[in-house]
Amino acid sequence: MQERDVDLLLLGREGNARYVSGARRLWLGGTRAFAPGCAVVRATGAVHLLSVTDDGIPSDIPPEQLYPISWNPMNLLAPVVGAPGVAGARRVGVDGITPLFEQLLTGMLPGADLVDGESLMRSVRRQKSAADVEAIRAAAAVADDAMAAVVDAMRPGVREIDLVGVFDERMAAHGVTTPAYDAIVSVVEEGAVGQWSTDRVIDDGDLVTISAGVLADGWEASVARTWPCGELRSEHRSSWAQWWSAWNALVDRARPGTPVGEIRDAGEVDLHGVGASYEVLADDDVLEPDTVVALELRHAGILGGETLLVTADGCEPLTRAPHVAVP
């Protein structure tokens, strides 16, 4: 905030709020329009949070820094605007806005300019501390085990959508009640890329791709695998050899100094940052040590992916779910 000369940071995105506060509030799927759910005041360093209770709120945020929900947007802003150190704020960072909140904010803080708080948050969140990495590692362990449950449950007659439930149930057995996204379980078919799980019945011999992730204590990890239903068919064996060769080449490039765009251009690749939720990476962002990314590669009909910690000289997979053994 100092660097960017931001006096007040107003965060509507839950991942940003989680990052600055450590709070675990109720999870809602999908996008939400901007509302002031969290505020950081430069003059005091205080984090103020929208919450009627301290349940799930770290103890370093005292009750007087909590403000209750209101259906009146003015009442929602009033405690933030009235917080110590906010009066006279000139530059207010927001991570999104609605026309209504822009009007109210500029009315309540006359003369203040709204600036991009999302890019500020993105730059701050990228670099992970050792504690952050441990939290992501814990999330990765849950994702791995829930992936194993899906693989165990895969048998002829089961539908793709049933396996989404299997993933979630195992995830919850670890005390994690929030997926990072609805698991995408999809029978491999020529020319089609499943974008979500359907009620398609999985047959003996089908190849099935699974991409899934969790938010554990607010930290994200995801993993992707392809498994055959039943025995691996001989015609599928060479696909794995091709995938592994492409994957190993890809992971080899996942090291400090590589531009994100270069990895994305290497094939059908999905690459983004992870931390206290999904993190946007631009093509011209460069991988740096102590950043964590989710990398997926779809090649020769096979989908696989890991959550990777970029280290000083390469990367380390944080997810470790087993792959199918190809004889």
Place this chain on the structure above:
Amino acid sequence: MTAPSFGQGGLDLARMRRDRRRMLVDAMAANSLDALVLLGQNNVGYATGARAPVADAARAGARRMVAIVTPDDTALFTSFPDGVPPELSDEQVLDSLPLESDIGARALVDALPEGKLGFDELTMPLRAALDGREALDAAVVLSAAKTVKTPDEIECIRRAQAINEEAMLAVEGMLAPGVYATALTGCFLRRVFELGATSNTVEPIFQVMPRRIADGPYSATGDLVFPTVTKHEPVGEGDVIWVDTGIDYHGYKSDFGRTWVVGGQVDERRRDQFRRWRGVVDRVLEVVKPGATAADLTRAAGEVDGRRPWLAHLYLAHGTGTDSAEMPLIGTDLGSDFDEGVVLVPGMVTVFEPVIWDDGHAGYRSEEIVAVTDDGYTMLSNHHYAPYE
């Protein structure tokens, strides 16, 4: 796996999309807007029928679909071709734009039509790319269209609710002392997908209630704290559990609320709490019909033992549809003048969630969903009240 029974109503998704678009265009005309620019995924889905996979907000936002809606045309920017409805032509469907970048934001601004534009939300690069061009708030238009549901939309809510209720039978079956509250979440999530839910969009709540407010977590309002995140802890014999869940069926949300007692022992005081809750619901439903105001409903709910029988920071009732809590909001802190101005019309869907609380003895909370009809209402929820009845 048995499919839930869905009642009589048929469902025609193409007709539903047509009707919604017509209502949206009417609302645009009534509010003098020439185009809507929609970034919220529920809003894009409502306006176009397009589907994106459900994900945590950050991922959903980064991969968001965007719609530009004018009276004569729709443009949909999406990276999910499987989710594009068939009536949209190839010319109307465009590659998704990264609105967290200046390049993507400029590309969207270049595609905007002339005239007055309503936005549901903006990314900061989009706001910058507008370069001072006026962005009006689309909330009023969206709310006007969404508040009144067509029979197809009501059928989606009914089906969402039926799946939610059916899944709860499995959860109820496993409720016992020593079971982790999070395991109830796991059972619920597994079952809703098996039963045909499109997704789960609200973290399921199984909250063990304190006997007294003072025993519970800190309350900024002094009132009861609910909801809180489900704990990874075992439930105990006699625990009072408030349940609140919502799933998604073709974009429409269910809302299930019940009170359970672990072990099923309900004493006379608890039974009386349930009867008082039932009394509030009955009194309120009696006045639900077109023309009644939200204030009529809060008056009918009255006071029970000196307090308004709902959570002060929430509401007596809220609408549900493509958003889990939408208009009409009834009994909120917007106040009684606001409630006087909210008039029920046929097609509104409201979720009633009164609360009875006896400090020292916990309380009772359940939810009922109704759709307002031409001369009254029809129930969309249909679930038992065990172990209270």
